[in-house]
Amino acid sequence: SRGDVDPGRRAKVSVRRPTARQLARLASGRALSLRVRVTKACVVRATLRGRIAGRGRTLAAGRKRATRAGAITVKVRLSGSARRAIARTGSLKAVLKVTATGTRPRVMTLRIKGSR
DSSP states (O other): OOTTOOOOSOOOEEEOOOOHHHHHHHHTTOOEEEEEEESSSEEEEEEEEEEETTEEEEEEEEEEEESSSEEEEEEEOOOHHHHHHHHHHSEEEEEEEEEETTSOOEEEEEEEEOOO
16 A cells, blocks of 8 residues: 555656667667657656677666656667677667656667668
8 A cells, every 4th residue: 555645647658669760870879869758747767778798788778857747858878888799799689668757667679780
């Protein structure tokens, strides 16, 4: 039980899948700008996880505070080890997870391809 305090309506979060062009820019070292819509003020976190040399790693992460309902931009940039892995293998499979305070995460699988 959460006590006798009504927590109010839960925030909802929606995020658009990044395009192949955005992912190519991410692989080249630029930041990926995720456009996220929220229904109330909250903190939005975006993490990109994948496997490098057989081990699960956080490839990129970012967070942004939404002061009210609407659209915000969360920027994430690949880690150096992730960029090196893409340069070595050509591409990397990653799971993007976007969560806001008190919401269920939005999860999508991505393939980040380098410029070969």
